[in-house]
Amino acid sequence: MNSPLTTDVPAAGYVHGYSRREARRLGDQADTLATLLHSGTSYPPGSRVLEVGCGVGAQTVHLVTGSPGVRLVAVDLSDDSLAEARARVAAHAPQAHVEWCRADLFDLPFADATFDHVFVCFVLEHLPDPVRALAGLRRVLRPGGTVTVIEGDHGSAFFHPDSAWASAAVRCLVRLQAAAGGNALIGRELQPLLTAAGYRDVRVAPRTVYADPSRPELVRGFTRDTFVAMVEGVREEALAARLVSPEDWDRGLADLRRTAGPDGTFHYVFFKGLAVNPADGGACGE
Numbered sequence: 217m218n219s220p221l222t223t224d225v226p227a228a229g230y231v232h233g234y235s236r237r238e239a240r241r242l243g244d245q246a247d248t249l250a251t252l253l254h255s256g257t258s259y260p261p262g263s264r265v266l267e268v269g270c271g272v273g274a275q276t277v278h279l280v281t282g283s284p285g286v287r288l289v290a291v292d293l294s295d296d297s298l299a300e301a302r303a304r305v306a307a308h309a310p311q312a313h314v315e316w317c318r319a320d321l322f323d324l325p326f327a328d329a330t331f332d333h334v335f336v337c338f339v340l341e342h343l344p345d346p347v348r349a350l351a352g353l354r355r356v357l358r359p360g361g362t363v364t365v366i367e368g369d370h371g372s373a374f375f376h377p378d379s380a381w382a383s384a385a386v387r388c389l390v391r392l393q394a395a396a397g398g399n400a401l402i403g404r405e406l407q408p409l410l411t412a413a414g415y416r417d418v419r420v421a422p423r424t425v426y427a428d429p430s431r432p433e434l435v436r437g438f439t440r441d442t443f444v445a446m447v448e449g450v451r452e453e454a455l456a457a458r459l460v461s462p463e464d465w466d467r468g469l470a471d472l473r474r475t476a477g478p479d480g481t482f483h484y485v486f487f488k489g490l491a492v493n494p495a496d497g498g499a500c501g502e
């Protein structure tokens with residue numbers, strides 16, 4: 217394997233972008249992992265729930281299905297994603313009560329203590345200052361309300377057949393995300409991040425995905441259509457940043473695809489955190 221071609225990665229935008237392919241990947245991811253990620257999250261009817269960074273509504277559908285009767289407000293920066301989210305929820309959960317709002321989660325247009333619960337999934341990993349984001353969410357959360365945060369951690373990916381080229385391709389994504397201001401290894405940090413943002417009763421637990429040929433749905437839905445597709449999606453950026461040669465990239469992706477093959481296995485850990493906004497205001501770690 218050739219050594220990396222460069223050590224300086226130019227800053228980029230949102231690493232996964234807003235393509236049709238990425239929208240499909242988010243849907244595959246959410247549907248495949250719905251039970252794993254959403255189990256334990258159920259809000260009473262009538263609760264006021266805020267989802268920030270709803271994207272194309274892939275998690276929103278599972279949120280409102282798992283908590284019928286909630287009044288959900290879903291926020292994202294992207295108008296196109298919000299339009300897609302609205303259509304997805306109308307198709308899959310037409311009874312749901314959802315308001316859609318284009319806003320920056322760092323500058324939310326809601327009064328203090330508007331919500332009983334906040335839900336954040338696969339968003340903090342893209343933010344330059346996740347503690348400031350979490351602390352800001354406390355403003356719109358009522359005292360005693362909860363925040364639920366779900367993030368992955370690409371350092372938890374190991375697989376068979378093992379391959380230095382495949383691992384190097386995954387590291388390209390980690391580096392590109394870091395160059396864009398994010399952190400693809402954030403899952404392991406959720407507990408300290410929530411604590412630093414002033415939440416109390418912080419509980420974080422790993423939710424492990426393990427896929428092998430005895431679980432073909434998971435191999436398709438997670439290994440191939442979620443994880444490998446995500447790495448494939450940064451090919452052009454990785455080559456443009458000269459993080460890897462085209463030959464090594466192609467070898468890495470071929471090896472990564474083998475982990476979804478007849479002799480492949482894949483392991484990954486998501487981290488799910490639940491924490492309470494303290495009634496006494498707490499010490500904010502901004």
Ligand SMILES: C[S@@+](CC[C@H](N)C(=O)[O-])C[C@H]1O[C@@H](n2cnc3c(N)ncnc32)[C@H](O)[C@@H]1O
Nearest residue numbers: 242269270271274275292293320321337338339
């Ligand atoms: C990886 S997607 C996750 C979408 C969705 N939560 C899911 O799991 O399918 C991250 C989303 O966060 C949104 N986002 C990023 N920064 C944001 C910000 N400052 N305010 C609001 N949304 C933001 C992006 O537009 C994108 O739709």
